[in-house]
Amino acid sequence: MRVKCVICDTIQQLEDDLPLAKKLRNRPIHxxxxxxxxxxxxxxxxxxxxxxxxxxxxxxxKFDEEF
Structure with a gap:
């Protein structure tokens, strides 16, 4: 699966069976x-x-105060 970075517009290749590829394929908002x-x-x-x-x-x- 070919993917494009949102920020720098580089195109990379992902394996089709990776969970990230499935998430990007099934939910176009991601x-x-x-x-x-x-x-x-x-x-x-x-x-x-x-x-x-x-x-x-x-x-x-409360979470901010811990930092």
Whole structure:
């Protein structure tokens, strides 16, 4: 299965029997993000959390206080 990264538009090949390929095939609302974009976003989020000015708005305030 050919997939395209949402952020950087690189095209990659996934095995047809992988769970991710099945999820993308059966639910078109789900999008694919390559590993390099995923790690870059995770690193940037960790840096924002380290500043102390970044909050997760989808969680409860009790969860935010643990960080």
């Amino acid at each position: 999008t694919y993000m390559c590993n390099s974009c995923s790690t870059r976003i995770a690193d940037n989020t960790k840096r924002r959390l380290a500043t102390g000015k970044f909050r997760f708005f989808r969680t409860s305030s």
